[in-house]
Amino acid sequence: MPVQSKWQAWFAAGVWIIVIAISLLCAVWGCMALLAQAPQRYNIAAALALVWGFAWLILFGYGALQQRVLPIFAGGLALMLGLLVWWETIDPQSERAWAADVAQLVAIETDKHQPDVVHLRNVRNFVWRSDTAFTPRWEARSYDLSQLESVDVALSYWMGPAIAHTLVSFGFADGQHVVFSIEIRKEQHEQFDALAGFFKQYEMALVAADERDILAVRTNVRGEQVHLYRVNMAQDSMRELFMAYARQASQLAFAPRFYNTLTANCTTIVWQLARRIGQELPTDWRLLASGYLPEYLRDVGALASMQPLELQRAQGHITQRAQTWQPPAHGTDAEISADFSRHIRQGM
Structure with missing residues:
Protein backbone atom coordinates (compact mmCIF):
# COMPACT_ATOMS: atom_id res chain seq x y z
CA MET A 1 0.00 0.00 0.00
CA PRO A 2 1.44 3.44 -0.91
CA VAL A 3 2.48 5.60 2.05
CA GLN A 4 -0.07 8.29 1.17
CA SER A 5 -2.93 5.77 1.07
CA LYS A 6 -1.82 4.32 4.40
CA TRP A 7 -1.89 7.75 6.03
CA GLN A 8 -5.28 8.48 4.48
CA ALA A 9 -6.63 5.22 5.92
CA TRP A 10 -5.28 6.03 9.37
CA PHE A 11 -6.70 9.53 9.19
CA ALA A 12 -10.12 8.23 8.17
CA ALA A 13 -10.05 5.66 10.97
CA GLY A 14 -9.08 8.38 13.44
CA VAL A 15 -11.96 10.59 12.29
CA TRP A 16 -14.40 7.69 12.69
CA ILE A 17 -13.16 6.97 16.22
CA ILE A 18 -13.44 10.63 17.27
CA VAL A 19 -16.92 11.08 15.78
CA ILE A 20 -18.22 7.86 17.31
CA ALA A 21 -16.74 8.68 20.74
CA ILE A 22 -18.26 12.17 20.75
CA SER A 23 -21.56 10.83 19.46
CA LEU A 24 -21.71 8.19 22.17
CA LEU A 25 -21.04 10.81 24.84
CA CYS A 26 -23.79 13.04 23.43
CA ALA A 27 -26.21 10.13 23.20
CA VAL A 28 -25.58 9.03 26.79
CA TRP A 29 -25.70 12.59 28.16
CA GLY A 30 -28.94 13.34 26.34
CA CYS A 31 -30.51 10.11 27.53
CA MET A 32 -29.68 10.88 31.16
CA ALA A 33 -30.81 14.50 30.80
CA LEU A 34 -34.19 13.37 29.50
CA LEU A 35 -34.57 10.80 32.26
CA ALA A 36 -33.74 13.47 34.86
CA GLN A 37 -35.78 16.41 33.59
CA ALA A 38 -38.53 15.24 31.21
CA PRO A 39 -41.99 14.71 32.76
CA GLN A 40 -42.11 11.52 34.81
CA ARG A 41 -45.85 10.92 34.62
CA TYR A 42 -47.05 8.21 32.23
CA ASN A 43 -43.35 7.23 31.74
CA ILE A 44 -42.89 10.16 29.36
CA ALA A 45 -39.24 10.60 30.35
CA ALA A 46 -38.41 6.94 29.70
CA ALA A 47 -40.23 7.02 26.36
CA LEU A 48 -38.36 10.14 25.23
CA ALA A 49 -35.04 8.63 26.30
CA LEU A 50 -35.80 5.52 24.21
CA VAL A 51 -36.70 7.66 21.18
CA TRP A 52 -33.49 9.64 21.68
CA GLY A 53 -31.38 6.49 21.80
CA PHE A 54 -33.16 5.00 18.77
CA ALA A 55 -32.48 8.19 16.77
CA TRP A 56 -28.75 7.84 17.45
CA LEU A 57 -28.83 4.16 16.46
CA ILE A 58 -30.40 5.13 13.13
CA LEU A 59 -27.66 7.72 12.58
CA PHE A 60 -24.92 5.21 13.37
CA GLY A 61 -26.49 2.57 11.12
CA TYR A 62 -27.00 4.93 8.18
CA GLY A 63 -23.49 6.34 8.49
CA ALA A 64 -21.99 2.84 8.60
CA LEU A 65 -23.97 1.69 5.53
CA GLN A 66 -22.96 4.76 3.57
CA GLN A 67 -19.43 4.60 4.98
CA ARG A 68 -19.66 8.33 5.62
CA VAL A 69 -19.12 10.36 8.74
CA LEU A 70 -21.10 13.40 7.60
CA PRO A 71 -24.61 11.96 8.23
CA ILE A 72 -23.67 11.09 11.82
CA PHE A 73 -22.08 14.49 12.37
CA ALA A 74 -24.90 16.54 10.81
CA GLY A 75 -27.72 14.49 12.32
CA GLY A 76 -26.09 14.40 15.76
CA LEU A 77 -25.55 18.16 15.66
CA ALA A 78 -29.25 18.72 14.86
CA LEU A 79 -30.31 16.41 17.68
CA MET A 80 -28.01 18.10 20.21
CA LEU A 81 -29.06 21.61 19.21
CA GLY A 82 -32.71 20.67 19.68
CA LEU A 83 -31.99 19.11 23.07
CA LEU A 84 -29.91 22.07 24.25
CA VAL A 85 -32.65 24.54 23.29
CA TRP A 86 -35.00 22.57 25.56
CA TRP A 87 -32.30 22.26 28.26
CA GLU A 88 -31.90 26.04 28.43
CA THR A 89 -35.59 26.45 29.23
CA ILE A 90 -35.15 24.58 32.53
CA ASP A 91 -34.68 27.27 35.19
CA PRO A 92 -33.98 26.91 38.92
CA GLN A 93 -36.94 27.59 41.19
CA SER A 94 -37.25 29.27 44.58
CA GLU A 95 -40.68 27.89 45.48
CA ARG A 96 -40.83 24.16 46.08
CA ALA A 97 -41.75 21.84 48.95
CA TRP A 98 -38.28 22.10 50.48
CA ALA A 99 -36.84 19.74 53.08
Whole structure:
Protein backbone atom coordinates (compact mmCIF):
# COMPACT_ATOMS: atom_id res chain seq x y z
CA MET A 1 0.00 0.00 0.00
CA PRO A 2 1.44 3.44 -0.91
CA VAL A 3 2.48 5.60 2.05
CA GLN A 4 -0.07 8.29 1.17
CA SER A 5 -2.93 5.77 1.07
CA LYS A 6 -1.82 4.32 4.40
CA TRP A 7 -1.89 7.75 6.03
CA GLN A 8 -5.28 8.48 4.48
CA ALA A 9 -6.63 5.22 5.92
CA TRP A 10 -5.28 6.03 9.37
CA PHE A 11 -6.70 9.53 9.19
CA ALA A 12 -10.12 8.23 8.17
CA ALA A 13 -10.05 5.66 10.97
CA GLY A 14 -9.08 8.38 13.44
CA VAL A 15 -11.96 10.59 12.29
CA TRP A 16 -14.40 7.69 12.69
CA ILE A 17 -13.16 6.97 16.22
CA ILE A 18 -13.44 10.63 17.27
CA VAL A 19 -16.92 11.08 15.78
CA ILE A 20 -18.22 7.86 17.31
CA ALA A 21 -16.74 8.68 20.74
CA ILE A 22 -18.26 12.17 20.75
CA SER A 23 -21.56 10.83 19.46
CA LEU A 24 -21.71 8.19 22.17
CA LEU A 25 -21.04 10.81 24.84
CA CYS A 26 -23.79 13.04 23.43
CA ALA A 27 -26.21 10.13 23.20
CA VAL A 28 -25.58 9.03 26.79
CA TRP A 29 -25.70 12.59 28.16
CA GLY A 30 -28.94 13.34 26.34
CA CYS A 31 -30.51 10.11 27.53
CA MET A 32 -29.68 10.88 31.16
CA ALA A 33 -30.81 14.50 30.80
CA LEU A 34 -34.19 13.37 29.50
CA LEU A 35 -34.57 10.80 32.26
CA ALA A 36 -33.74 13.47 34.86
CA GLN A 37 -35.78 16.41 33.59
CA ALA A 38 -38.53 15.24 31.21
CA PRO A 39 -41.99 14.71 32.76
CA GLN A 40 -42.11 11.52 34.81
CA ARG A 41 -45.85 10.92 34.62
CA TYR A 42 -47.05 8.21 32.23
CA ASN A 43 -43.35 7.23 31.74
CA ILE A 44 -42.89 10.16 29.36
CA ALA A 45 -39.24 10.60 30.35
CA ALA A 46 -38.41 6.94 29.70
CA ALA A 47 -40.23 7.02 26.36
CA LEU A 48 -38.36 10.14 25.23
CA ALA A 49 -35.04 8.63 26.30
CA LEU A 50 -35.80 5.52 24.21
CA VAL A 51 -36.70 7.66 21.18
CA TRP A 52 -33.49 9.64 21.68
CA GLY A 53 -31.38 6.49 21.80
CA PHE A 54 -33.16 5.00 18.77
CA ALA A 55 -32.48 8.19 16.77
CA TRP A 56 -28.75 7.84 17.45
CA LEU A 57 -28.83 4.16 16.46
CA ILE A 58 -30.40 5.13 13.13
CA LEU A 59 -27.66 7.72 12.58
CA PHE A 60 -24.92 5.21 13.37
CA GLY A 61 -26.49 2.57 11.12
CA TYR A 62 -27.00 4.93 8.18
CA GLY A 63 -23.49 6.34 8.49
CA ALA A 64 -21.99 2.84 8.60
CA LEU A 65 -23.97 1.69 5.53
CA GLN A 66 -22.96 4.76 3.57
CA GLN A 67 -19.43 4.60 4.98
CA ARG A 68 -19.66 8.33 5.62
CA VAL A 69 -19.12 10.36 8.74
CA LEU A 70 -21.10 13.40 7.60
CA PRO A 71 -24.61 11.96 8.23
CA ILE A 72 -23.67 11.09 11.82
CA PHE A 73 -22.08 14.49 12.37
CA ALA A 74 -24.90 16.54 10.81
CA GLY A 75 -27.72 14.49 12.32
CA GLY A 76 -26.09 14.40 15.76
CA LEU A 77 -25.55 18.16 15.66
CA ALA A 78 -29.25 18.72 14.86
CA LEU A 79 -30.31 16.41 17.68
CA MET A 80 -28.01 18.10 20.21
CA LEU A 81 -29.06 21.61 19.21
CA GLY A 82 -32.71 20.67 19.68
CA LEU A 83 -31.99 19.11 23.07
CA LEU A 84 -29.91 22.07 24.25
CA VAL A 85 -32.65 24.54 23.29
CA TRP A 86 -35.00 22.57 25.56
CA TRP A 87 -32.30 22.26 28.26
CA GLU A 88 -31.90 26.04 28.43
CA THR A 89 -35.59 26.45 29.23
CA ILE A 90 -35.15 24.58 32.53
CA ASP A 91 -34.68 27.27 35.19
CA PRO A 92 -33.98 26.91 38.92
CA GLN A 93 -36.94 27.59 41.19
CA SER A 94 -37.25 29.27 44.58
CA GLU A 95 -40.68 27.89 45.48
CA ARG A 96 -40.83 24.16 46.08
CA ALA A 97 -41.75 21.84 48.95
CA TRP A 98 -38.28 22.10 50.48
CA ALA A 99 -36.84 19.74 53.08
CA ALA A 100 -36.94 21.23 56.57
CA ASP A 101 -33.16 21.76 56.93
CA VAL A 102 -32.98 23.92 53.78
CA ALA A 103 -36.46 25.45 53.97
CA GLN A 104 -35.03 28.90 54.72
CA LEU A 105 -32.22 30.76 52.99
CA VAL A 106 -29.88 32.93 54.99
CA ALA A 107 -30.27 36.67 54.37
CA ILE A 108 -27.91 39.53 55.17
CA GLU A 109 -28.63 43.00 56.55
CA THR A 110 -26.11 45.75 57.21
CA ASP A 111 -26.38 49.03 59.11
CA LYS A 112 -24.55 52.09 57.85
CA HIS A 113 -24.32 53.30 61.45
CA GLN A 114 -22.51 50.09 62.44
CA PRO A 115 -20.33 49.22 59.45
CA ASP A 116 -18.59 46.35 61.26
CA VAL A 117 -21.81 44.61 62.29
CA VAL A 118 -23.55 42.16 59.98
CA HIS A 119 -27.05 40.87 60.73
CA LEU A 120 -27.96 37.43 59.41
CA ARG A 121 -31.50 36.15 59.31
CA ASN A 122 -32.33 32.44 59.12
CA VAL A 123 -29.21 31.12 60.82
CA ARG A 124 -29.91 27.44 61.39
CA ASN A 125 -29.61 26.11 64.96
CA PHE A 126 -31.52 22.82 64.90
CA VAL A 127 -31.47 20.34 67.76
CA TRP A 128 -30.91 16.96 66.09
CA ARG A 129 -31.95 13.65 67.62
CA SER A 130 -31.81 11.74 64.33
CA ASP A 131 -31.86 12.58 60.64
CA THR A 132 -35.66 12.63 60.76
CA ALA A 133 -36.28 13.76 64.35
CA PHE A 134 -35.21 17.29 65.19
CA THR A 135 -36.37 20.59 66.61
CA PRO A 136 -36.15 23.27 63.89
CA ARG A 137 -34.85 26.67 64.95
CA TRP A 138 -34.13 29.54 62.58
CA GLU A 139 -32.54 32.52 64.31
CA ALA A 140 -31.49 36.10 63.65
CA ARG A 141 -27.92 36.75 64.73
CA SER A 142 -25.51 39.65 64.59
CA TYR A 143 -21.77 39.36 64.06
CA ASP A 144 -19.15 42.04 64.71
CA LEU A 145 -16.56 41.54 61.98
CA SER A 146 -14.00 43.56 63.94
CA GLN A 147 -14.03 40.62 66.39
CA LEU A 148 -13.49 37.98 63.71
CA GLU A 149 -10.50 35.89 64.78
CA SER A 150 -10.34 32.67 62.78
CA VAL A 151 -11.40 30.73 59.71
CA ASP A 152 -11.49 26.94 59.83
CA VAL A 153 -12.19 24.56 56.97
CA ALA A 154 -14.21 21.50 58.03
CA LEU A 155 -14.18 18.37 55.91
CA SER A 156 -16.87 15.77 56.56
CA TYR A 157 -16.02 12.37 55.04
CA TRP A 158 -19.07 10.32 54.13
CA MET A 159 -18.00 8.17 51.15
CA GLY A 160 -14.34 7.12 51.23
CA PRO A 161 -11.14 9.19 51.37
CA ALA A 162 -11.67 11.11 48.13
CA ILE A 163 -15.15 12.50 48.83
CA ALA A 164 -15.86 14.99 51.60
CA HIS A 165 -18.30 17.80 52.21
CA THR A 166 -16.56 21.16 52.69
CA LEU A 167 -17.75 23.71 55.26
CA VAL A 168 -16.17 26.98 56.37
CA SER A 169 -16.42 28.15 60.00
CA PHE A 170 -15.82 31.74 61.12
CA GLY A 171 -14.78 32.22 64.76
CA PHE A 172 -15.25 35.37 66.86
CA ALA A 173 -13.59 36.69 70.00
CA ASP A 174 -16.63 35.86 72.16
CA GLY A 175 -16.36 32.16 71.29
CA GLN A 176 -19.20 32.14 68.77
CA HIS A 177 -18.85 30.42 65.40
CA VAL A 178 -20.98 30.54 62.29
CA VAL A 179 -20.56 27.95 59.56
CA PHE A 180 -21.33 28.49 55.88
CA SER A 181 -22.10 25.42 53.81
CA ILE A 182 -22.97 25.09 50.13
CA GLU A 183 -25.53 22.28 49.85
CA ILE A 184 -28.23 20.99 47.58
CA ARG A 185 -31.59 22.53 48.33
CA LYS A 186 -33.37 19.22 48.27
CA GLU A 187 -37.11 18.79 48.21
CA GLN A 188 -38.92 16.82 50.89
CA HIS A 189 -38.86 13.58 48.89
CA GLU A 190 -35.27 13.88 47.60
CA GLN A 191 -31.95 12.38 48.60
CA PHE A 192 -28.58 13.46 47.27
CA ASP A 193 -27.34 11.61 44.21
CA ALA A 194 -23.98 12.77 42.80
CA LEU A 195 -24.92 11.65 39.28
CA ALA A 196 -28.23 13.53 39.37
CA GLY A 197 -26.26 16.63 40.37
CA PHE A 198 -24.97 16.88 36.80
CA PHE A 199 -28.49 17.27 35.37
CA LYS A 200 -30.16 20.25 37.06
CA GLN A 201 -31.76 17.98 39.62
CA TYR A 202 -31.10 20.21 42.63
CA GLU A 203 -31.15 23.90 43.35
CA MET A 204 -28.32 25.29 45.45
CA ALA A 205 -28.61 26.40 49.07
CA LEU A 206 -26.13 28.35 51.15
CA VAL A 207 -26.72 27.44 54.77
CA ALA A 208 -25.44 29.52 57.69
CA ALA A 209 -25.56 27.50 60.89
CA ASP A 210 -24.32 27.12 64.43
CA GLU A 211 -21.49 24.58 64.79
CA ARG A 212 -23.58 22.68 67.35
CA ASP A 213 -26.07 22.09 64.55
CA ILE A 214 -24.20 21.62 61.30
CA LEU A 215 -21.09 19.84 62.60
CA ALA A 216 -22.77 17.77 65.32
CA VAL A 217 -25.44 16.41 62.96
CA ARG A 218 -22.59 14.94 60.90
CA THR A 219 -20.55 13.56 63.79
CA ASN A 220 -23.25 12.52 66.26
CA VAL A 221 -26.21 11.64 64.04
CA ARG A 222 -24.70 10.46 60.75
CA GLY A 223 -21.43 9.12 62.12
CA GLU A 224 -19.31 10.96 59.57
CA GLN A 225 -15.61 11.62 60.16
CA VAL A 226 -15.09 15.38 60.46
CA HIS A 227 -11.71 17.14 60.44
CA LEU A 228 -11.01 20.82 61.17
CA TYR A 229 -8.09 22.76 59.68
CA ARG A 230 -7.15 26.32 60.64
CA VAL A 231 -6.65 28.54 57.59
CA ASN A 232 -3.92 31.16 57.39
CA MET A 233 -5.74 34.41 56.54
CA ALA A 234 -5.28 38.05 57.45
CA GLN A 235 -8.16 39.66 59.31
CA ASP A 236 -9.10 41.79 56.31
CA SER A 237 -9.28 38.69 54.12
CA MET A 238 -11.44 36.91 56.71
CA ARG A 239 -13.87 39.82 56.66
CA GLU A 240 -13.95 39.89 52.86
CA LEU A 241 -14.55 36.13 52.67
CA PHE A 242 -17.36 36.37 55.24
CA MET A 243 -19.00 39.14 53.23
CA ALA A 244 -18.51 37.19 49.98
CA TYR A 245 -20.46 34.31 51.53
CA ALA A 246 -23.13 36.67 52.79
CA ARG A 247 -23.50 38.32 49.39
CA GLN A 248 -23.68 34.92 47.70
CA ALA A 249 -26.50 34.02 50.08
CA SER A 250 -28.39 37.19 49.16
CA GLN A 251 -27.96 36.47 45.46
CA LEU A 252 -29.37 32.97 45.86
CA ALA A 253 -32.41 34.39 47.63
CA PHE A 254 -33.26 36.55 44.60
CA ALA A 255 -31.68 34.54 41.79
CA PRO A 256 -31.70 30.78 42.46
CA ARG A 257 -29.14 28.64 40.69
CA PHE A 258 -28.54 24.97 40.18
CA TYR A 259 -26.08 22.88 42.14
CA ASN A 260 -23.67 21.03 39.87
CA THR A 261 -21.61 18.07 41.06
CA LEU A 262 -18.65 19.18 38.95
CA THR A 263 -18.69 22.96 38.58
CA ALA A 264 -20.83 24.38 41.41
CA ASN A 265 -20.38 22.23 44.50
CA CYS A 266 -19.37 22.74 48.12
CA THR A 267 -15.65 22.98 47.31
CA THR A 268 -15.53 24.77 43.97
CA ILE A 269 -17.77 27.56 45.30
CA VAL A 270 -15.33 28.13 48.20
CA TRP A 271 -12.53 28.41 45.65
CA GLN A 272 -14.55 30.83 43.53
CA LEU A 273 -15.36 33.00 46.55
CA ALA A 274 -11.70 33.06 47.60
CA ARG A 275 -10.65 34.07 44.09
CA ARG A 276 -13.30 36.78 44.15
CA ILE A 277 -11.64 38.47 47.16
CA GLY A 278 -8.22 38.37 45.54
CA GLN A 279 -6.78 35.17 47.01
CA GLU A 280 -4.49 33.61 44.42
CA LEU A 281 -5.51 29.95 44.43
CA PRO A 282 -4.49 27.77 41.46
CA THR A 283 -6.85 25.32 39.85
CA ASP A 284 -6.19 21.73 40.85
CA TRP A 285 -7.82 18.30 40.54
CA ARG A 286 -8.11 18.18 44.34
CA LEU A 287 -10.80 20.85 44.16
CA LEU A 288 -12.98 18.12 42.62
CA ALA A 289 -11.71 15.24 44.78
CA SER A 290 -12.50 17.30 47.87
CA GLY A 291 -11.27 14.67 50.30
CA TYR A 292 -7.76 15.72 49.34
CA LEU A 293 -8.38 19.42 49.94
CA PRO A 294 -6.02 19.50 52.99
CA GLU A 295 -3.11 18.48 50.75
CA TYR A 296 -4.08 21.26 48.33
CA LEU A 297 -4.30 23.84 51.13
CA ARG A 298 -0.91 22.75 52.45
CA ASP A 299 0.72 22.98 49.02
CA VAL A 300 -0.57 26.53 48.40
CA GLY A 301 0.48 27.66 51.89
CA ALA A 302 -3.08 28.21 53.12
CA LEU A 303 -2.85 26.25 56.40
CA ALA A 304 -2.00 28.19 59.55
CA SER A 305 0.00 25.39 61.17
CA MET A 306 3.48 24.37 60.02
CA GLN A 307 3.12 20.93 61.59
CA PRO A 308 3.08 17.83 59.35
CA LEU A 309 -0.26 17.34 57.69
CA GLU A 310 -0.83 13.93 59.27
CA LEU A 311 -0.46 15.48 62.71
CA GLN A 312 -2.88 18.28 61.81
CA ARG A 313 -5.30 15.69 60.47
CA ALA A 314 -5.16 13.72 63.73
CA GLN A 315 -5.42 16.79 65.97
CA GLY A 316 -8.31 18.19 63.93
CA HIS A 317 -10.32 14.96 63.95
CA ILE A 318 -13.30 16.16 65.98
CA THR A 319 -15.79 13.26 65.63
CA GLN A 320 -15.01 11.54 68.93
CA ARG A 321 -14.74 14.84 70.82
CA ALA A 322 -18.13 15.93 69.47
CA GLN A 323 -19.69 12.61 70.45
CA THR A 324 -18.37 12.84 74.03
CA TRP A 325 -19.35 16.48 74.58
CA GLN A 326 -21.86 17.09 77.36
CA PRO A 327 -23.66 20.43 77.40
CA PRO A 328 -23.14 22.46 80.58
CA ALA A 329 -25.98 22.36 83.10
CA HIS A 330 -26.37 26.12 83.07
CA GLY A 331 -25.80 28.86 80.54
CA THR A 332 -27.41 30.70 77.69
CA ASP A 333 -27.78 29.07 74.29
CA ALA A 334 -24.86 31.15 73.00
CA GLU A 335 -22.68 30.01 75.92
CA ILE A 336 -23.58 26.36 75.32
CA SER A 337 -22.71 26.69 71.63
CA ALA A 338 -19.40 28.35 72.49
CA ASP A 339 -18.66 25.50 74.90
CA PHE A 340 -19.24 22.95 72.11
CA SER A 341 -16.90 24.85 69.77
CA ARG A 342 -14.17 24.99 72.45
CA HIS A 343 -14.57 21.29 73.26
CA ILE A 344 -14.18 20.03 69.68
CA ARG A 345 -11.00 22.12 69.28
CA GLN A 346 -9.21 20.68 72.30
CA GLY A 347 -5.77 19.54 71.20
CA MET A 348 -5.76 21.42 67.92
